[in-house]
Amino acid sequence: MSPRRAPEDRAPSQVDVARLAGVSAQTVSRVMSGLDNVRPDTARRVHSAVEQLGYRVHAAAASLASGRTRILGVIVVSTDRYSSAALGVGIEQAAAANGYTVTTAAVADHASTDAFLDAFDRLERQGAEGIVLGVPIELDSPSMRTRTQRTPATRTDRVTLETGAPLAVDQNEIARLAVEHLLDLGHQTVWHVSGDEYWAETVQRRQVWEQVLIERGITPPPVIPGDWTPESGYRAGRTIAAIPGATAVFVSSDEMAFGVIRALHEAGRNVPEEVSVVSVDDIALAAYASPALTTVRQPFEALGRAAALRLIAEIEGTDPVGDIPPITPTLVVRSSTAPPPA
Structure with missing residues (x-):
């Protein structure tokens, strides 16, 4: 008799994966969490069952089991400027490559410091393990320092990954x-x-x-x-x-x-x-x-990736991973400039 598949009227569960792979639900959990105390052939069977069933890890359940949300928060100014969108793309790329999701809090242009602090608190309540500050002003206040001591944070104008380095696009x-x-x-x-x-x-x-x-x-x-x-x-x-x-x-x-x-x-x-x-x-x-x-x-996407990778490294307590291209401004000469008229 072949293992039972998940009924078509509901999404496959961890139990369905366990049945198809011929292992326990706990083993499936260990494999999906990336733990290395599972035999390779067992892990292969679990991954095969996951593919066959189209099983996807439920983020809330995973966070309950691990105590981790793997969420990055981003505070941005509400604007339609291209730079903000490109910066967000870089942050999303780095987050996804390292198993994180991104949640964003937008504040109004010319917002007060209190508005930024409220956004920080809002992201913390949503489970953000670290927060990228994509904001145009310095927030070196006692209130912000208190928050960044409990929740890691980095600014998007920080463009190298060395701790303590001067980090800004020039x-x-x-x-x-x-x-x-x-x-x-x-x-x-x-x-x-x-x-x-x-x-x-x-x-x-x-x-x-x-x-x-x-x-x-x-x-x-x-x-x-x-x-x-x-x-x-x-x-x-x-x-x-x-x-x-x-x-x-x-x-x-x-x-x-x-x-x-x-x-x-x-x-x-x-x-x-x-x-x-x-x-x-x-x-x-x-x-x-x-x-x-x-x-x-300005290399906005690279800047976003650098900020996210630096933040993830701080959260994980590891060295930053991933290749960051040179983040330096470059003059691109096209047709809108020429010598002055004679």
Whole structure:
């Protein structure tokens, strides 16, 4: 008589797997938990039965049995920026490769510190064993330190896996690459469309833009404010179009650069023949803009993977696993930059 299969009107259970494999339910549990105190031929029979039945481990039951949830929490700012989505992809990839799932808590743009703390508490209640802080502000407060002492946490601007290393994408290098590219083409000065002042990277990029100009003996022109959206870029582009001597602009994100280019085009200022535009991020659409956008690439997915792998290593008490490609900004030269008009 062949072993009984699970009835078609319900999902297969651990008991069904045990019957088909000819072992006990406890043995199935040990195999599915990855324990090594099971004979290889027995483990093979269990895995074969799992495949035949289409059995899937119930996460809640597994957590009760092991005392582990294998959940990573992620706190993000509620935004439609490409960078946030790409960062999430990297976190999900690293989590899945190491047997973790991801749950996310979103907070409003310009949220208070209390809102971030509430999000942290919410993820803890959902069983997160560690939390990735994908937020733009420093949270070095006694309240946050208390939380990270009980639940491991890491920030997404940490990009190496060595404990205690200075971990941030080099925003100074991003700005330097962009501004020096335009000056090396022969432009006499570079205007700057900044990001949202709420974000630390906005301040860093603006400071280095000013520094590079001063190093070249150039007085920085006024900053043109933006807020990361294409609409703010469009408004900035209208301002630049009205400045006859403006031939080069450093825009703090690709999405804003799309708005800048649209406004320049409507004003009859050709890019790059009259105005060169360089931006930051290298989102998927940058290569297909008209003209194709010169930009400084940020490796968002690699950054998300690095943050997740670092966090998993801290949770497991092990060395980080997985290969992380170099996480450095790269200038990608396309068609939106050229020497200034004669």
